[in-house]
Amino acid sequence: xxxxxxxxxxxxxxxxxxxxxxxxxxxxxxxxxxxxxxxxxxxxxxxxxxxxxxxxxxxxxxxxxxxxxxxxxxxxxxxxxxxxxxxxxxxxxxxxxxxxxxxxxxxxxxxxxxxxxxxxxxxxxxxxxxxxxxxxxxxxxxxxxxxxxxxxxxxxxxxxxxxxxxxxxxxxxxxxxxxxxxxxxxxxxxxxxxxxxxxxxxxxxxxxxxxxxxxxxxxxxxxxxxxxxxxxxxxxxxxxxxxxxxxxxxxxxxxxxxxxxxxxxxxxxxxxxxxxxxxxxxxxxxxxxxxxxxxxxxxxxxxxxxxxxxxxxxxx
Amino acid sequence: xxxxxxxxxxxxxxxxxxxxxxxxxxxxxxxxxxxxxxxxxxxxxxxxxxxxxxxxxxxxxxxxxxxxxxxxxxxxxxxxxxxxxxxxxxxxxxxxxxxxxxxxxxxxxxxxxxxxxxxxxxxxxxxxxxxxxxxxxxxxxxxxxxxxxxxxxxxxxxxxxxxxxxxxxxxxxxxxxxxxxxxxxxxxxxxxxxxxxxxxxxxxxxxxxxxxxxxxxxxxxxxxxxxxxxxxxxxxxxxxxxxxxxxxxxxxxxxxxxxxxxxxxxxxxxxxxxxxxxxxxxxxxxxxxxxxxxxxxxxxxxxxxxxxxxxxxxxxxxxxxxxxxxxxxxxxxxxxxxxxxxxxxxxxxxxxxxxxxxxxxxxxxxxxxxxxxxxxxxxxxxxxxxxxxxxxxxxxxxx
Numbered sequence: 001x002x003x004x005x006x007x008x009x010x011x012x013x014x015x016x017x018x019x020x021x022x023x024x025x026x027x028x029x030x031x032x033x034x035x036x037x038x039x040x041x042x043x044x045x046x047x048x049x050x051x052x053x054x055x056x057x058x059x060x061x062x063x064x065x066x067x068x069x070x071x072x073x074x075x076x077x078x079x080x081x082x083x084x085x086x087x088x089x090x091x092x093x094x095x096x097x098x099x100x101x102x103x104x105x106x107x108x109x110x111x112x113x114x115x116x117x118x119x120x121x122x123x124x125x126x127x128x129x130x131x132x133x134x135x136x137x138x139x140x141x142x143x144x145x146x147x148x149x150x151x152x153x154x155x156x157x158x159x160x161x162x163x164x165x166x167x168x169x170x171x172x173x174x175x176x177x178x179x180x181x182x183x184x185x186x187x188x189x190x191x192x193x194x195x196x197x198x199x200x201x202x203x204x205x206x207x208x209x210x211x212x213x214x215x216x217x218x219x220x221x222x223x224x225x226x227x228x229x230x231x232x233x234x235x236x237x238x239x240x241x242x243x244x245x246x247x248x249x250x251x252x253x254x255x256x257x258x259x260x261x262x263x264x265x266x267x268x269x270x271x272x273x274x275x276x277x278x279x280x281x282x283x284x285x286x287x288x289x290x291x292x293x294x295x296x297x298x299x300x301x302x303x304x305x306x307x308x309x310x311x312x313x314x315x316x
Numbered sequence: 317x318x319x320x321x322x323x324x325x326x327x328x329x330x331x332x333x334x335x336x337x338x339x340x341x342x343x344x345x346x347x348x349x350x351x352x353x354x355x356x357x358x359x360x361x362x363x364x365x366x367x368x369x370x371x372x373x374x375x376x377x378x379x380x381x382x383x384x385x386x387x388x389x390x391x392x393x394x395x396x397x398x399x400x401x402x403x404x405x406x407x408x409x410x411x412x413x414x415x416x417x418x419x420x421x422x423x424x425x426x427x428x429x430x431x432x433x434x435x436x437x438x439x440x441x442x443x444x445x446x447x448x449x450x451x452x453x454x455x456x457x458x459x460x461x462x463x464x465x466x467x468x469x470x471x472x473x474x475x476x477x478x479x480x481x482x483x484x485x486x487x488x489x490x491x492x493x494x495x496x497x498x499x500x501x502x503x504x505x506x507x508x509x510x511x512x513x514x515x516x517x518x519x520x521x522x523x524x525x526x527x528x529x530x531x532x533x534x535x536x537x538x539x540x541x542x543x544x545x546x547x548x549x550x551x552x553x554x555x556x557x558x559x560x561x562x563x564x565x566x567x568x569x570x571x572x573x574x575x576x577x578x579x580x581x582x583x584x585x586x587x588x589x590x591x592x593x594x595x596x597x598x599x600x601x602x603x604x605x606x607x608x609x610x611x612x613x614x615x616x617x618x619x620x621x622x623x624x625x626x627x628x629x630x631x632x633x634x635x636x637x638x639x640x641x642x643x644x645x646x647x648x649x650x651x652x653x654x655x656x657x658x659x660x661x662x663x664x665x666x667x668x669x670x671x672x673x674x675x676x677x678x679x680x681x682x683x684x685x686x687x688x689x690x691x692x693x694x695x696x697x698x699x700x701x702x703x704x705x706x707x708x709x710x711x712x713x714x715x
Contacts, residue, residue, distance in 0.1 A: 282534075
C-alpha cells in the first residue's frame, strides 16, 4: 500500500500534495479496480431485474411491484429442487426458470392483463398485494428461516493477484452471466422482428395494434421473458444474498431507481442505469460511507431534474 | 378504576356476595381463599415480520417451562393472553393497551424490538403492572429508563460485547476494524466492544455502518484488505448476518482477517444457512445450546423431547422469563397487589439458568457469564468463558 501511494505522490505537485495523498491513501489502484468490478457486478444483478421491469412497464404500461417476487421464487425453487429433491444443478436451474415463467404468465393473464390501461395507483396496489401473497406463500412452504444456497463447487474460492487484489470467482461468473444476458437482450431487441415490435410497442402501443399486429401474445412473451430474467437474477444472487421471504423486496426498490434513471421502457437505459447505480453504490460505500445509502436516490433526483424522462426515455 | 377496585370486583363476583366488595382490606384475604384464581399473563411479542421467529421461539420456551410446572405458578393456574406487536411501536401500543387495560392481565412479558419496548414499558408501568423483558436489549431499559417493575431476562447490548474487548486484546489482535448494522442495537453492541478494546490499549482502525437494507457488503471488503486490520469485530443479525458471513468467507477474507462478533452473528437458527462460511468465526454472548452446565443439558434434552425442536437462545429466554415470574411469585405466594414487595421478590430471584448462574443487578438486568462461542461444522461450541458475572453498569439507574 505504501509503495503504490508514494509512487503516485511523487508525480504530484507540492501544492496538491496533501489532498491527493489522502485521496490515494483512501483509494489506491487495486482497491479502485476491485470497486469497479464490484460496481459492475452489482450493476449486472440490478440489470437482470430492471430489464424485466422496464420491459413490462414500457410495453404493457404496467407497474409491476411483484417483479421482486419472481426473483425470490426463482431462488426458492432452486433451493427446493437441489436440497430437497436432489436434482442436479442444471436441471434445477432451468426448471426453476421455466416454473417462474409459468407462474409469471398465470399472474399476467389473470391479474395484470385486466389492469392494462388502468390508473397506475390501481396497479401499484394490486401488485403490492401480490408481493404480500407471494412472501406469505414462501413462509407457508419454506418457513421464515433463512435458507442456504451453496456456490457450485466449480466456482468456489477467490482469485488473488498481489496482496490486496482478492476477488471471489463466483462474483466474476455472475458479472459475466449478467453481461451475456445484456448482450442477448440487446440482440433480441435491436436485431429481431420481435424486438422491433417491442420497441415500437413501447413507443406507441396504439399504433402498433393499428398496424395489424396482435400485441397480446407479444405482451405475454415479454412478461414471461421479464419473469425469467428476474428468476435468473434470484438464482444467481442466492449464494451471495440469503434465500428468505421478502428477499426480493429490498432489491426491487433499487431496480425501480435504475429503471427511472435509465428511462422507462429502455433496455439501454436499464443497462446504463444499472451500471451507474452499481458503481455509485460501490464507490459511495467506501468514499462517502455516511451518505452512501442516499447517493443513488440523489442521483435519481438529479437525473429527473435534468432529464425528466430518464437518460434514454422517450420524451413525454 | 384502580387496581384494587378491579380485583375486589372480580373477587366479589366469584365469592357470590360473600363479602361486601370495594375495600382493599376485604379483597386481600378473599383472594387468598381463592387460590385457584387464574394468573393472567400478557405475552406481547412479534409473531409476524422479520423477528417472527423470536416471538415463536420465546413462546415455545415459555410454554415448555409452564408445562413443566404443571401449568401453575404459585398455586394459581395460568392463562396467557397473546398479542402480536409486529415489531411496530404503533401496533405494539394498541396491542399493549388492549391487553393491559381491557384484558386486565396481572403482568406482561414482552418484547423483542427495542423500538417497541418503550411504549410497552410506558403502558405497563403506567398501569402498575410487572413487566418482564425477554429479549429487547437497548441499554437504556436498565439504565436511565430503569423502573422497579421492569425486569430484563435477556441481556443489555453492552453486556454481550463489552467483555470481548479486553479478551480479544489478550488473544493477540491490536488493530481491529468494526462493522455493524446502522441502528441502535448495532451501534450499542459494536461501540461497547470498541470502547473496551480501546480502553485496554487496542486501536480501532475504522468503523463501518452499513444500512439495514444493504444487500451486498463486497464493496467494504476491498477496504478491509487495504487497511489490513488484525481482526474484524461485527454486529449483524437475521438475514443480514447470513449475507455478511457468507460474503466475508467468499471474499477470501476469513483466513486473512479473522472474524469476531456478537452472538447474534451466528445463532443456531442462522447457522444452517451460513454453512461452512461460519466455520471458525468466534462470537461473544450469554448462551449457546451446547453449554455444558447441567441445567442446560437438562433443558436442551427436555425441550427437544417435549417440543421436537432444538433449543436456542429464544427458547431459553422464554423459559427463563417464566422461571423468573414463577420464582418471584412463589416468594409473594402469588400475590401481585403490593408492588414494592413484588419488585423486591422478583429482584431477589436467583436460579441456575441454562445459560449459567442467574441473578438480577440493582438495575434489574441479569448478572451473567459471557462466553466465547465458535462455529464449527454446523455446531456452536463454547470455547471458553470470557468473563464471569458480567454486570451492566448500574450508575445511570436511579429508580
